[in-house]
Each structure stands twice: as C-alpha cells, then as structure tokens.
Amino acid sequence: MLFQHRKEKILNLLSESNTVRIHDLVTRTGASESTIRRDLMALEEEGLLTRVHGGATKVKNIGIEQKMSQKESINHEIKAKIAKYCSTLVKPNSQIYIDAGTATLELVRVLPNDKRIQVVTNGVDQALLALQRGINVTLLGGPVKQNTHAIAGITAYQQLERMNFSFAFIGMNGLSYENGLTTTNLDEAMIKECAMQQSHKIRILMDNSKIDQIYEFKVNAPTQAIILLNKQAKVNSPDTIHKLANHFDLHFL
Amino acid sequence: MLFQHRKEKILNLLSESNTVRIHDLVTRTGASESTIRRDLMALEEEGLLTRVHGGATKVKNIGIEQKMSQKESINHEIKAKIAKYCSTLVKPNSQIYIDAGTATLELVRVLPNDKRIQVVTNGVDQALLALQRGINVTLLGGPVKQNTHAIAGITAYQQLERMNFSFAFIGMNGLSYENGLTTTNLDEAMIKECAMQQSHKIRILMDNSKIDQIYEFKVNAPTQAIILLNKQAKVNSPDTIHKLANHFDLHFL
DNA sequence: TTATTTTGAGTGAAATTGATTGATTTTGAT
DNA sequence: ATCAAAATCAATCAATTTCACTCAAAATAA
16 A cells, blocks of 8 residues: 555544554554554654554644644645535525535535525534525434544434435545445445435545545445546546546546 | 543543542543553643542633623523533433533533433534534434524424433423413424423423513423422512422422 | 665564552541 | 541552664665
8 A cells, every 4th residue: 555545544534533543554554563653753744643652643723723724634625626616516496415524514615505405414514514604404313423423324314215306415435446435434335325316416525535545335326426536636546547437427626 | 542532531521520530530441540640640730630639620710701791601600500410310321312402502511421321412512512522412303493503393203203211301492370381483392392202301401581481382391391490580580480380390409 | 777765574662551569648436 | 636447649660562763675766
C-alpha cells in the first residue's frame, strides 16, 4: 500500500473515531509498525493529527478556531466543489435523500434555501444544519452511531422502503477495482443501498482520497448511480480510474 | 485503554456530577488504582480538575454565570435542579424516553454517562448532546419541526408503539386547572401521550412559569405520571396548585 | 546499471502500567 | 477527645508496551 493511501486511510479512520491505535493501523494497512510510526510522524508534521503514546488523536482546536480548521481539512475544498455541483441538480418540489457523512454535510450547507424541497436524511448533523438553514427535513428513525452520527437499522430501513426520491446523494468510504464501493459499517451499507433503490437519480460523492481504499462492507449501487470525483483522482490513480470506468459511471469535476 | 480515552471519560464523569471517586473510576475504566491516580495527577497538573481525598472535583471557575441575564440564570438553575433530580432516577440497564424541549435537554446534560442506559428521544438536540456525551441514543423517525427541533408524526408514533420504557421524561408547555396539561402542537401532543403510555414510570418536567398557562392542545397523562415543579410554584400560585393537587400527582423540588 | 527513496526488522531507551509497601488521612466507636 | 480500623495516599519496583534510532533489504527512479 502506497504512502498516500495509508495516509488517507489513517485520516479517514481518525475522522470517524477520535483516536487511532498504532497496532490497529498495522493490521488494517498490512504495513509494518515502523512504517505506520513514520506515517504518523509525517502527518503530525503536517499538523493533521496529534500523536499520543500508543496512537494518535485528532488535533484539538480551541473554540472559535474550529471553523477555520474545518475549512483547512485537506479535502474540504474538493468536497465543497462537489457539493456545490450537486446543489445545482436539486429542483424545487422534489424529495431528495441525503446520506450521513462529511461530504454530504457540505451539500446541506449549500443547498438552495427553498421550502418546497423535502430533504430526508439519516444524518443527525445533516438534519440539524438543514433546520438551521430553514430547510424542511425528515429524519429516519433508529439507533444513532457514535462516530458518524448516522442512523441505521431495521426501522430506518423499513421507513426508507416506503419512500421514493428524485435524487439520492450518498457518501462512501472506499472505491477500488477489486471490491467496488465499500464502507465501514454493515447497517449503514444497507441503508445506502436501500436509499439508492428508492431513488430515480443517484450521485455518490467521493474524492481522490477514497480511491483504492478498501473497507469491510461492499455496497452495490444501481446502474443509474453516478460517482462524482475530483479531476485530481484521474491524475493520481489513472490505472485504477481507467479500470473502474468499465464498471461505474464516473463523473469528474 | 488509551490515556486519552481515560482522560475524556474522567472529565465526562466530572461534568455530570461535581465529584468523581477513584474507586469508581477504577471499575469504570478497568485500569488499576495506580493508573487512575496518575491520571488524576496529570489532569490536575493541566488545571482540569482538583484532587481531593478519595477522588477529584471540578475546578471552580469564577463568574460562570456572567453571560446569562439574571432571569435566564434563575430559570436555568430551576431546570438544572429538576434535571439533576431526574438523573438520579435513571438506573443502568434501563431504556428511557426523553422528550424534546429545553428542560429535558438539561437532563441529557447531566445524565449518568453509562453505556448500559438506552436513551430514546424525539429531540434532535437531545440526540446530539447524548452522542457528544457518549450515551447510546435512538431517534424516532419523521419530519422535524423547525422551531422545537422535535420529531413528530405517524412514523414516530408507530415506532413508539413498539417500545416500552422504564422511565419517560416529558416536557410540557402549560399546566392549568381548567385544561390540565397543554402544549402547542398536535403531533407533539400525541407523541407525548404515546410515550407515556409505553412507560412504567413518568416524570413531567415543569416549573412555576408554566402554571396557569394554557396552550392549544391538551395532553392526557396516565395516572402514574408525576409532575415535577420547583417549590416557588407553591408560593406563587397557591390556589392553582391546591386545586391541581386533587387531580395530579405533584412533586416539589 | 547506479542513486535515491521507502520499507521492515532489530536494538536499547523511554514510557506506561499494575502490584506492593508503608505512611497518612478519614471514619466510627468508645 | 481518643483510639483503632479502614480507606486513601505517595513512592517504588518489575513487567510490559511503546518509542526512537539504526541498518540492511526492497522498491523506485534516473
């Protein structure tokens, strides 16, 4: 596994749970302890995490500075760009599904402030932001996951089955040629699949940091799904992208 | 368990009750007494707590109330007191329902930080705060109300009907002799009733400012419901309280 | 090919941990 | 108030884990 990929995996894991342990990263990446140690040192040098004995934690921001760092988070601009594009797809008088996750949160931030749009989401953060922006929102019901603040489970699933959407905007953790779309959690994987099945059009929000990343659970996307990526992905991983293009409908921004 | 984890846990526990005991921390974290002792020393060094014989207490800040106006501060104190009392009623391994609203939000703030407690709520704010405090939470599904951030509707209702709780903590807008318990919204009123019906024990969180207030929709409480009020209510509205006592189980704090 | 970078393994140093000791403080009964 | 028992504390030590560093092998680039 390349340094770039390990680095992205580490940061992705860290964004989902406040701390990562070195031993866990060793088993997850298959790299040696020395290598992981070096990676963590490099990432700390970049100011992207704080090393602690036994692993690493998120950098803790003080008060008002928090917003700043959120913007400085490596992929924020990419996510914002993709979110902006998605927001142009949303028409008034439509019911749309927005998945939990950081990329889709950006979408809520820039969504047209229109009372006629009906947003359905399984993300508590998404719901709150939509409320603050005065957008109508419906939450799925069920247990809330600690790390991702996503709602998943049988109740949410059954609730989704009765709905249908003109658009679904889905987040995803990994995309690779071998395993396709993957994510970290079975419940959430099922919710993603179900939401996509109920949707007329589908956009999966990703970026180059997710390419060649493989997580535990596969997610099958319907044929009408379009995967959104930034152009940099084509530059960074041309081979993977080329192979993926045979099986997925990729769209570059 | 990483030092970071223990540190967060200790501070979390401290935020919900003014003091923590070393022995309690030992059992909760699974670490040895020596380790906990060292943690407390480190945290004291950081100025995050003060050690006392047998455990540690919060470091007292000067003028914490500065920001709030006097009226807000008093109102907040009443709610905090009632919330604190409610938190003592919650036992581990229990499933409890917490209604949306400001009074119940205080309850979430001081709820024991125990993974074995299952919180079910229809309040988005409640859910988020519980998540931040590391408490397991399940959200009801459905449309979210703009002003109250409460989830209500047929989906939430049906979801509730399948559940049962050892305790329900309900917020309410008004209490009067003529109309009993009243609130501002039909959907929310129905959710409150349904939640109460599914609960073994019920506490309705109120204060003197709600007495003699009448809103549009009546809420019928089961006989086992106990209404919590501050003692000031008895002083301010002795007649109303006296008459109410014939029909409701009032409890003064 | 050679030069450069990246990686994995090994080493001893450093940090963390849990147990033990005896001193100190608190508690409760007289 | 006084004393003994219990609880809590600080200090130390050995075992374990984690760390930083070095060096050779492997991968990559020139």
